[in-house]
Amino acid sequence: MARAGLTPGRIISAAADLADTDGFENVSMSAVARHFEVKDASLYAHVRNLHELRSGVAVLSLTELADQVGAALAGRAGRDALVAFADAYRSYAMSHPGRYAATQMQLEPQVAEQSAAARHAAMTRAILRGYGLNEPDETDAVRLLHSTFHGFVLLERGGGFSRGPRPASASWERVLDTLHSSLSSWPSS
Amino acid sequence: MARAGLTPGRIISAAADLADTDGFENVSMSAVARHFEVKDASLYAHVRNLHELRSGVAVLSLTELADQVGAALAGRAGRDALVAFADAYRSYAMSHPGRYAATQMQLEPQVAEQSAAARHAAMTRAILRGYGLNEPDETDAVRLLHSTFHGFVLLERGGGFSRGPRPASASWERVLDTLHSSLSSWPSS
DNA sequence: AGATTTACCTAGGAAGTCTAGGAAAGCCCC
DNA sequence: GGGGCTTTCCTAGACTTCCTAGGTAAATCT
Numbered sequence: 001m002a003r004a005g006l007t008p009g010r011i012i013s014a015a016a017d018l019a020d021t022d023g024f025e026n027v028s029m030s031a032v033a034r035h036f037e038v039k040d041a042s043l044y045a046h047v048r049n050l051h052e053l054r055s056g057v058a059v060l061s062l063t064e065l066a067d068q069v070g071a072a073l074a075g076r077a078g079r080d081a082l083v084a085f086a087d088a089y090r091s092y093a094m095s096h097p098g099r100y101a102a103t104q105m106q107l108e109p110q111v112a113e114q115s116a117a118a119r120h121a122a123m124t125r126a127i128l129r130g131y132g133l134n135e136p137d138e139t140d141a142v143r144l145l146h147s148t149f150h151g152f153v154l155l156e157r158g159g160g161f162s163r164g165p166r167p168a169s170a171s172w173e174r175v176l177d178t179l180h181s182s183l184s185s186w187p188s189s
Numbered sequence: 190m191a192r193a194g195l196t197p198g199r200i201i202s203a204a205a206d207l208a209d210t211d212g213f214e215n216v217s218m219s220a221v222a223r224h225f226e227v228k229d230a231s232l233y234a235h236v237r238n239l240h241e242l243r244s245g246v247a248v249l250s251l252t253e254l255a256d257q258v259g260a261a262l263a264g265r266a267g268r269d270a271l272v273a274f275a276d277a278y279r280s281y282a283m284s285h286p287g288r289y290a291a292t293q294m295q296l297e298p299q300v301a302e303q304s305a306a307a308r309h310a311a312m313t314r315a316i317l318r319g320y321g322l323n324e325p326d327e328t329d330a331v332r333l334l335h336s337t338f339h340g341f342v343l344l345e346r347g348g349g350f351s352r353g354p355r356p357a358s359a360s361w362e363r364v365l366d367t368l369h370s371s372l373s374s375w376p377s378s
Numbered sequence: 379a380g381a382t383t384t385a386c387c388t389a390g391g392a393a394g395t396c397t398a399g400g401a402a403a404g405c406c407c408c
Numbered sequence: 409g410g411g412g413c414t415t416t417c418c419t420a421g422a423c424t425t426c427c428t429a430g431g432t433a434a435a436t437c438t
Contacts, residue, residue, distance in 0.1 A: 002386095003386070004385085025214075038386070040426075040427085041388085041429095042385075042386050042387070044427070045385065046385090050425090050427090143364070144360070144364050144367060146344060146349070147337055147340035147343075147364070148340055154293075154336075154339065155335060155336055160335070161332060164328060168332075170329070171329040171333070174326075174329040175333050175336070177376070178333060178375075181376075182371050185370075186367075187366070192403065192415095192416060193417080194416095195416075217394070217395085218394075218395065218396085219393075227418095229395080230395095230396075230419085230420095233396065234416065234417075235416095238395075
């Protein structure tokens with residue numbers, strides 16, 4: 001009975017890889033167990049249940065995403081920061097589709113708290129600092145940015161932009177231009 | 190052995206209701222069978238498999254959404270049309286969460302073709318007619334609108350805007366203002 | 379080395395998807 | 409109104425997945 005060396009971390013990491021290759025909705029206890037050549041029951045010593053496994057992938061992905069966005073953002077401001085943020089966000093979603101899908105999960109408040117959600121919010125607000133908005137405009141702008149990025153990435157990944165000759169990247173740049181000028185000339189409320 | 194009167198249409202309609210009440214991911218053959226007080230095997234005479242059941246809900250929802258958006262759009266132009274479109278879109282998503290989730294499904298090309306996807310694209314372009322854009326600007330603008338609406342609605346429904354005192358509706362109006370002025374002063378490429 | 383803890387096992391219940399083949403309800407036609 | 413046909417729903421069962429309970433062997437501690 002050789003041991004496979006299971007730990008919560010290794011299990012969740014394997015589940016995240018599986019999400020990227022096979023889709024987040026196909027992350028199952030059985031599939032992860034097969035990957036480790038172990039019986040599915042063995043996983044329950046490390047992860048409470050399927051929901052916790054998926055939540056684990058979500059928290060991991062949120063953290064990775066925050067790390068990458070944070071790195072891309074370092075030392076930039078204004079328009080540069082906006083573009084760096086957006087590109088980091090989009091490229092994470094494109095290169096890690098399953099992990100990105102996991103970040104959409106509805107997390108229970110306490111799990112969300114322990115996750116990097118707060119860092120995401122802080123970074124988004126940091127970008128806006130360069131545009132000199134005050135509340136509640138800043139909140140509206142955060143929501144606009146987040147919505148646009150999220151929506152674009154989801155539609156692009158879902159193949160929604162595949163029709164027509166215009167590459168998605170070209171539209172993406174145009175979207176960023178538009179957001180930049182909207183933020184620059186934000187009408188005070 | 191009284192007959193339940195199953196048809197593909199009634200089954201898919203029941204599945205759509207179930208999606209709204211219990212969540213799209215909980216739409217299962219067994220659950221629909223229970224609703225009709227019928228054995229799950231009986232459904233397979235009308236619907237090929239679970240995937241086809243869900244696709245059916247997606248197509249149904251896309252059609253309903255196109256109908257409602259189309260009705261809201263009738264006789265409007267410019268900013269009015271933009272707001273009517275957006276509000277119809279958002280209100281469908283809020284009142285029919287499960288159906289809206291279904292519209293996000295990845296459909297195989299032929300199914301998507303038979304669906305109302307083309308009508309959605311046409312309506313979005315119709316709105317833009319008032320802003321006098323030319324290709325490829327129009328395509329970029331379609332993608333911007335679609336992304337923003339979609340992203341906003343998803344985040345709002347997922348509870349992403351629940352923190353803070355600012356109601357989502359207030360941000361929504363501000364987002365629409367922003368989109369309107371962006372479209373009005375779209376920089377020609 | 380012996381005791382304890384930890385990791386993984388077997389066994390099995392409950393629920394879901396889907397196939398194959400059977401019986402009965404509703405319909406057509408004489 | 410009864411015979412034959414089609415459609416509708418059934419039972420039975422194979423296979424998968426989630427998860428619990430309790431057992432055994434490996435690693436670790438003293």
